[in-house]
Amino acid sequence: MSQEAWRESRDTPSLSEVFGTIAVPSGQTPFRRFLAFIGPGYLVAVGYMDPGNWATSLAGGAKFGYTLLFVALLSNIMAILLQSLCARLAIASGRDLAQACRDAFPRWVSFPLWLLAEAAIIATDLAEVIGTAIGLNLLFGIPLEIGVFITAADVFLILWLQNRGFRWVEAFVIALLGVIAACFLVQIAMADPDWNEVIRGFAPSVEIATNPEMLYIALGIIGATVMPHNLYLHSGIVQTRAFGQDRGSKRQALRLATWDSTLALMLALCVNASILILAAATFNASGNTEIVEIDQAHALLSPILGETVAPTLFGIALLCCGLNATVTATMAGQIVMEGFVRFRISPVMRRLITRTVAILPAMVVIVIWGAEETGRLLILSQVVLSFQLPFAIVPLVMFTASRAKMGDLVAPRWLTALCALIAVTIIGLNANLLWSVATGGF
Structure with a gap:
């Protein structure tokens, strides 16, 4: 790789305490190397199944049945391609995206x-605070304002896990x-x-583009899928x-x-498809088509399924998502x-700072406007993420398309073209979301 490709040379890697700590066995079978x-x-x-995804999938399944499963599939393909570029950047240049930008x-x-x-990470953490607090409320009846503070205790979980090792x-x-x-x-x-309807739901439908209400929820599913921090x-x-x-080892590492x-x-x-299918099979089938809040879905599952x-x-899954x-x-x-x-600080201090900044708006909304307004706060967090996303994609x-920066592992033109199209699409969809919020259409 040409050293002139970057403004300055590499220095201490991010997460240096775990950098290169997991050995990749040589001379083993391909499967053993893959396990590493x-x-x-x-x-x-984990970032592709946060409370924002839950909300959009629940709303889509309840309102339109299985039709929007195609959108979930399409957004997942976008995510797979973009994440492959992240691995390519790291392995080819030895930099993460933040270092590469610097x-x-x-x-x-x-x-x-x-x-x-x-800002994107704080917005992500805000959604996690709300989601975890809702999970605690659904399972144990803990009020949201107390559950929000309990979420700060997860710093001890972070400390314990990182002391045990990255594996x-x-x-x-x-x-x-x-x-x-x-x-x-x-x-x-x-x-x-x-x-049969589930299988048909994964096929594209013209109705998604021609039905304005369906298109709007479809945009929400895509917009809530690709997360900047990921x-x-x-x-x-x-x-x-x-x-x-x-060269050979890097190519193998990229493939694995x-x-x-x-x-x-x-x-x-x-x-994500299961959330949508569950909503379609229970709420849409029973005529409850206006499910937009996570706690609404929880409350209605019992009488519909009779269990x-x-x-x-449902509550356990939501709580696990928040912890992850x-x-x-x-x-x-x-x-x-x-x-x-x-700038390096301890993971515990980093967690406390981020979580404190996220807890404050959650508490203000709950205390002043009530727990029912947390859904609006979730929407706000998604808007912040939408605004930041193009600045990461x-x-x-750009980096992975540059031979000067990537050397022999430069992204093939077809992959760059597809990811550029995805970038333009996501930018357009997020611009649509921002415009809808600005004009009061959300």
């Missing part, structure tokens, strides 16, 4: 990008993802959806693997890391802060 790469993709997948752009560009990335972090996340998937598997079995996160945690620096993220995001698709098990599993996102948001925050401005596509 399993993990980062599942941490990334080394490629002048300070007057990189500093605002850092501030926007921090423990990955194992914890994968275990909770397994619980989430199992919860929805049981609920889907209880709901007994029309599987692009920084993935490009950082891929480098926890100690792969060789020769891409498989890891692809399979993990397919699991995320299954979870107390289903709403309990806690871990990944903290690491993303570290990567952004260390990569952009070379565009540099990612």
Whole structure:
């Protein structure tokens, strides 16, 4: 790689305490080497099933049945391609996206990008605060204003996991993802959806583009899927693997890391599709087409399915999503802060600062306007994420398309063209979302 491609040379990597700590066995079978790469993709997948995704999938399934399953599939394909670019950037250049922005752009560009990335992480954490608090409320009856403060205790979970080692972090996340998937598997079995309609739902439909209300929810599903912090996160945690620096080793590492993220995001698709299928099979089929709040869905599951098990599993899955996102948001925050401005603080302090900033608006809304207004706060967090997203996607596509920066692992033209199209599409969709909010159409 040409050293002139970057403004300055690399320095201490982000998350240096876990950088290159997971060995990639040489001389082993391809499957054994692949096992060493399993993990980062599942941490990334957590961001694709946050409360924002839950809200849009519930609304889409309740209102339009299975039709919007195609949109969930399409948005997942977008995510797979973009996350593959993150792995490519990390493995080819040895930089995460934050470091790459710092080394490629002048300070007057990189500093605002850092501030926007921090805003996105706080917005993400805000959604996690609300989602976890709702989960605690649904399962244990804890008032939201108390649950919001309880979420701050997850800092001890972060400390314990990171002291155990990065593999423990990955194992914890994968275990909770397994619980989430199992919860929805049981609920889907209880709901007994029309599987012929489910299959048809994954096929494109002209109605999605011609029905304004359906199109609006479809835009929401896509807009809530690709998360800015995931692009920084993935490009950082891929480098926890100690792969060789020769051309062959890097190509193998890229292939295995891409498989890891692809399979993990397919699991995320299954979870998001399950939420939509559950809403279609229960709420849409029974005429409850106006489900827009997570707690509404929980309350109505029991009388519709005739069991107390289903709403309990729903609450468990939501709480697991919040705990998982806690871990990944903290690491993303570290990567952004260390990569952009070379400022290092302990993960615990980083978590406390981010969570405090996120708790404040949640408490203000709950105390002044009531718990029922938390849905509006969730929407606001998605708007902030939508605004920041292009500032992460565009540099990612630019860097990975540059041979001077990427060397032999430069993205093939077809991949760059597809990801550029995705970037333009997402920018357009998010501009539509911002315009709708500004004009009062949301």
